[in-house]
Amino acid sequence: xxxxxxxxxxxxxxxxxxxxxxxxxxxxxxxxxxxxxxxxxxxxxxxxxxxxxxxxxxxxxxxxxxxxxxxxxxxxxxxxxxxxxxxxxxxxxxxxxxxxxxxxxxxxxxxxxxxxxxxxxxxxxxxxxxxxxxxxxxxxxxxxxxxxxxxxxxxx
Numbered sequence: 751x752x753x754x755x756x757x758x759x760x761x762x763x764x765x766x767x768x769x770x771x772x773x774x775x776x777x778x779x780x781x782x783x784x785x786x787x788x789x790x791x792x793x794x795x796x797x798x799x800x801x802x803x804x805x806x807x808x809x810x811x812x813x814x815x816x817x818x819x820x821x822x823x824x825x826x827x828x829x830x831x832x833x834x835x836x837x838x839x840x841x842x843x844x845x846x847x848x849x850x851x852x853x854x855x856x857x858x859x860x861x862x863x864x865x866x867x868x869x870x871x872x873x874x875x876x877x878x879x880x881x882x883x884x885x886x887x888x889x890x891x892x893x894x895x896x897x898x899x900x901x902x903x904x905x906x
Contacts, residue, residue, distance in 0.1 A: 753816075757775070757862070758813075762807060763806050770856070771855035773785055774858065786869055792805065804875070812870070813864060
């Protein structure tokens, strides 16, 4: 079975036109831990040197590729370069001066499969009530204490 690579590109409410590359080359487990868990809790994301509140996200794209991001972007660059060269050769008068696509990490959103709807069905901070209760520090501490007391009592 081949590995799947997941990449997260978002747009914030401050600048809906500018894509922001959050994460790349994640396994499904890493996607759940680094992005989906904080998103569902309505928390904050720690990306490089920035903290992003999930409530500030305007749109999200989760892209799945069969290859790592850098390999996909390199292929995009090559395809783009060939298309531009072909248009320049076939055009008698116009010359396109462009570096093409595949040079920014956010370009990954134009390749691969958009699998956002497979992972996100609700807005940020909409984790189930049971999930929120079970992942509360107080619940875990008290529940752990009750379990230790129960096992101690059973062993006596």
